[in-house]
Amino acid sequence: MLQYVVKRLIGIIPILFLVSIFIFLFVHLIPGDPARLVAGQDATLQDVEVVRQELGLDQPIHIQYFNFISGIFQGDIGSSIKTGRPVFNEIASRFMPTFWLTFWSMIWAVIVGLLIGVISATKRNKWQDYLGMFGAVSGISMPSFWLGLLLIQVFAVQLGWLPVGGLESWKSYVLPSITLGSGVAAVVARFSRSSLMDILKDDYIRTGRAKGLNEHKVVWGHGLKNAMIPVVTMTGLQFGFLLGGSIVIETVFSWPGLGRLLIDSVAFRDYPVIQAEMLLFALEFILINLIVDLIYGFLNPQIRYD
Amino acid sequence: MTEKMLEIEDLKTYFYGDEGVVKAVDGVTITVNKGETVGVVGESGCGKSVTSLSVMRLLQDTPGEIVDGSIKFEGKSLLNLSEKEMRMIRGNDIAMIFQEPMTSLNPVYKIGKQLEEAIKLHLRYDKKKARIHAVNMLNLVGLPRANEVMNEYPHQLSGGMRQRVMIAMAMACNPKLLIADEPTTALDVTIQAQILELMQQLRNESNTSIMLITHDLGVVAEMCDRVVVMYAGEVVEESDVYTLFENPKHPYTKGLIGSVPKLGQDVEKLDSIPGNVPIPTNMPSGCKFAPRCEFAMDICWKKDPVLLETNDKHACRCWLYQDQEKALEV
Numbered sequence: 001m002l003q004y005v006v007k008r009l010i011g012i013i014p015i016l017f018l019v020s021i022f023i024f025l026f027v028h029l030i031p032g033d034p035a036r037l038v039a040g041q042d043a044t045l046q047d048v049e050v051v052r053q054e055l056g057l058d059q060p061i062h063i064q065y066f067n068f069i070s071g072i073f074q075g076d077i078g079s080s081i082k083t084g085r086p087v088f089n090e091i092a093s094r095f096m097p098t099f100w101l102t103f104w105s106m107i108w109a110v111i112v113g114l115l116i117g118v119i120s121a122t123k124r125n126k127w128q129d130y131l132g133m134f135g136a137v138s139g140i141s142m143p144s145f146w147l148g149l150l151l152i153q154v155f156a157v158q159l160g161w162l163p164v165g166g167l168e169s170w171k172s173y174v175l176p177s178i179t180l181g182s183g184v185a186a187v188v189a190r191f192s193r194s195s196l197m198d199i200l201k202d203d204y205i206r207t208g209r210a211k212g213l214n215e216h217k218v219v220w221g222h223g224l225k226n227a228m229i230p231v232v233t234m235t236g237l238q239f240g241f242l243l244g245g246s247i248v249i250e251t252v253f254s255w256p257g258l259g260r261l262l263i264d265s266v267a268f269r270d271y272p273v274i275q276a277e278m279l280l281f282a283l284e285f286i287l288i289n290l291i292v293d294l295i296y297g298f299l300n301p302q303i304r305y306d
Numbered sequence: 307m308t309e310k311m312l313e314i315e316d317l318k319t320y321f322y323g324d325e326g327v328v329k330a331v332d333g334v335t336i337t338v339n340k341g342e343t344v345g346v347v348g349e350s351g352c353g354k355s356v357t358s359l360s361v362m363r364l365l366q367d368t369p370g371e372i373v374d375g376s377i378k379f380e381g382k383s384l385l386n387l388s389e390k391e392m393r394m395i396r397g398n399d400i401a402m403i404f405q406e407p408m409t410s411l412n413p414v415y416k417i418g419k420q421l422e423e424a425i426k427l428h429l430r431y432d433k434k435k436a437r438i439h440a441v442n443m444l445n446l447v448g449l450p451r452a453n454e455v456m457n458e459y460p461h462q463l464s465g466g467m468r469q470r471v472m473i474a475m476a477m478a479c480n481p482k483l484l485i486a487d488e489p490t491t492a493l494d495v496t497i498q499a500q501i502l503e504l505m506q507q508l509r510n511e512s513n514t515s516i517m518l519i520t521h522d523l524g525v526v527a528e529m530c531d532r533v534v535v536m537y538a539g540e541v542v543e544e545s546d547v548y549t550l551f552e553n554p555k556h557p558y559t560k561g562l563i564g565s566v567p568k569l570g571q572d573v574e575k576l577d578s579i580p581g582n583v584p585i586p587t588n589m590p591s592g593c594k595f596a597p598r599c600e601f602a603m604d605i606c607w608k609k610d611p612v613l614l615e616t617n618d619k620h621a622c623r624c625w626l627y628q629d630q631e632k633a634l635e636v
Contacts, residue, residue, distance in 0.1 A: 200367060203409040209364055210404075211424040211475070212397035214390075225414050300414060301459040 001297075004305035008290050015286060016279065020072075023278040024065050027271055034081050034269035055081060068275065078272035082265070087276045090261065095280075097167050098250070098257035101180060102242040104173055109181035110235055113188025114224075117231075120189065121196035122219055132189060139186025148179040148252040165254035176253045180246055184238050191234050196227040229299050236292035240285040310381070311483050311515040312338040312361065317375035319353075319360045321368070321586075328586040330356040330370065332539035335613070336517070338483065343509060343516040345530035345547070347523065347562065351583050353539040354519045355405075358485045361517075362402055363392050379483070398428040401476035405488035407469035411460040417444075418456035421475055428479040443474040447504055466497035470504070477508055484509075487519045502528055523566050527551060535559050538584055538594040541613055545620040555622040557599045593625065601626060 035052035036043075043051075052058045056067060071078055077087045113136075120132040155175060156164040163172050199205065200223055208218045243258075250259035258277060265273035297303045319331040331353040338344045346354050359365055360372050363384065377384045379400065384392065396402075404410045412420060421440040425431055431439060437456070444452035447470040460468060469489065476484060486505065490498040502525060509516055518529055526533055526547065533550045535543040535558065543556040554560045561579035581598035584590055590597055596606040605625050614628055615621040 203404060203406050204412040205367075206364060207404065207410045207472075207475075208412070208423075209366075210362055210396055210402040212393045212395070212427055213423065214393060222412050222415075226412070302413065302461045 001305050005290070005294070008293075012283070012286050016282060019282045020069065020275075020279060021065070023275055023282075024068060025061075027274050027278070028061060028064075030266070030269060032269045034271060037268055038081055068272075077276045080265070080273050081270045082268045082273070087272045090273055091258070091276055091280065094256060094258050094261045097255060098259065099243065101173060101176055101255065101257060102239065105177040105181035105242065106184060106235070106239055108177065109184035110188055112181075113185040114192050114231070116185070116189035117192025118196060118219065118224065120193040121200065122215070124197065129193075133193070136186040136189040136193075139182045139189075142182065144179050144183065144246070145248050145252050147182060148175070148249055151175045151179060152252070165252075167256055172253075176249055176255055179252070180242060180249050184235075184242070187234060187238065188231060192227060192231050195230050196223055199223050199227045202226070225299060229296065232292055232295050232299065236288050236295075240281075240288040243284045243288075244281045308342075309340040310337055311340045311342075311379070312336070312517065313376075313378040314357065314361065315376045315378070317357065317360060317377060318373045319356050319365070319370055320373050321370045323369055323587075326587040329539050329589070330586065331360060333375070334536070334539070334541055336534050336541065336544075338515050338517050340482075340515055341509075341513045342532060343518055343530045345526040345533045346517060346519045346536060347521060347526055347533060348536035349521060349583055351586070352536045354521075354536055355487050357536075358402065358487050358517065358519055361485060362396060362400065364396075394428075397424045397476075397481075398479045399481055400483045400485065401479065401481035403469070403472050403476050403484065403486040403489045405491050407465050407472055407492060410472055411468055413460055416457055416459055417463070417471055421456070421471070421478060424475060425478050439478065440474075443478050444471070446477070446508075447471075447474040448500075449474070465493055466500065469493060469497075469501055473501070473504065473508070477512070477514075480512060481514060483515045483517065485517045485519070488521070489518075490525060491520070491522070498525075505529065523551075523562060535562070538589065539586075540594065540623065541621075542595065542623045543621065544613070545618075549618070549620055553620075555616070555620070555627055556595075556624045557601050557626075558595050561598075593623075 033048075035048050035055060035057055038055070039048045039051045049058070056064060059067075068078070079086050080090050083090065116132040116136065120129040123129050152164055152175060155162045162174050163169075166172060196219070200219070205218060205222055208222045213221070244262075246257075247259040247263055249255065250257045251263070258280075261273065262277050264270075265277070297305060314334060314336045317331055317334045318329070321328040321330055334353065334357055336344065336346065336357070346357065348354050356365075356370065359368075359370075361377055361379075361384065363372075365371065372385060379395065384395070387395070411417070418437065418440060421443065422433070422436040425436040425439050426433070429436075429439070441452050441456060444455055449455055449467060449470050455463065455467070455471070460471075463471065469492075473489075484505075489505070490501050493501060505516070506529060508514065516529075518525070520526060530547050532546050533544065534541055535550075535556065537558050543550070543554070543559045550559065551563065554563055558579070561577070564577040565579065579598055584594060584597065590607070591610075592608050593599070593602070593606040593610055596602045599606065603625060611623050611625050611628055613621050613623040616627055
């Protein structure tokens, strides 16, 4: 097990290396000139050239890439072109708000989604099922910016219970996490419903009932653990996706997170920040996949790590 | 006077599907006496398994429903019990072994946990006592290294071992009636013999009544006291096991016995019953076996015969043995 984790962690290095090449190339393909943006609209061509040299953007692209990579190995991922602050600090200050927002959204979404899924699966084609699936379809179909604005209008503007945006106290988390989690809850509900419905037809479920177990033990004890396997995959993917920061929701709620940082840095062609952020997303995805694989092993004893 | 353990009377279990009503079990009467082993024989789709699931009332999650008849266990009607009362009987007084040992155990839990579950529930043992009892049961069913098997998952065991675990699980609470639904079908021949031997041994030791559902006449000859032959949801013949093999009456039973290969017999081709079990939504009128019967007469196409006890507790549902003129008058 430990050996497996170490092997997987070592495996991350070549993946990140490949990813870094693609990121670097794509970032430099974005039209627009950061030197021009830094120097300002009124700067002369000469001034722009000076800035370009200062930023190292005058060098051939493979040299720039080499500088970028060697910087990473020295623990220096550069400074933001826009603010001049180290990229590490820029990202670190934005990571935690996004992480906690994602975390709380996922927590409520998975709990509520699972509950709806299990109830729908066990009360198939009854009103509970129809109600649950109506909620799930609504959750998937509603655009998040619209839901976000709706919640702000009702709970922040009219009732005044919660802040409109920004990050001040725990109250600030409520509306964005509801908005961010609703889609995930809907997907979890649908996944767990269909997965559990399949599992409940299995022979060992009949065995459980034949033993005299009550439905509660049959469904939650014998059914759910088996049904969780596809749900965990999906939840892991969603988690990785949301950790990148939701651009729409962070904009609607003026959330100081990675999504907005990405938008700002793309607008300014802030190459070092974009590159670092993209690498971070890749790393997050890889780590989450590893965690998902480990949870598989816990859920399904037939999976062996060697 | 023999004591009756299970009395199924005129049981009708229908399935309601898109293509109409499937009368999977249509007026079946089977009695199992105390300490007796009754074989229920028939081809796939004749309603054997549905009968057993009806007894256990395990038809939920299927479109099936018991529409008529009665099922009594030790004189007490099972169909009138609440779900909670029924749960106290399942796995306790009536236990069941299923056909598919490969899939009948939950793949994500250890054998020990799955065995202890019923023991704790019905015998109210604490964890330690339940574990000791579970290990004893595994020893009883002849599983080697019982202590280790307790900590293993189903996929680590072979089919025969899993079926032994299923038997241990079924016998753990010392049931009065064991329903075994094709317990050896999925196993290879040498393992089949071992499992049958084990079931015989357990029956002799604990005097459990057994309802053995199978399509294998060899298993019936080996195990059973009495045999019920089913065809298309009905009982077509019933007698003690010796009479049935020596003097089968119903053409279907004759066909079944005839299609068993015999040792030392040199035949080019095995006998078989022509045709298939009729499509359940489109049952023939009259005798349901008539389309496949070599003795079919006019009356067979018009009127379904009744299950008539001829002599010596040998009952048969066939016009060959019944007064046709009387029947046509009615």
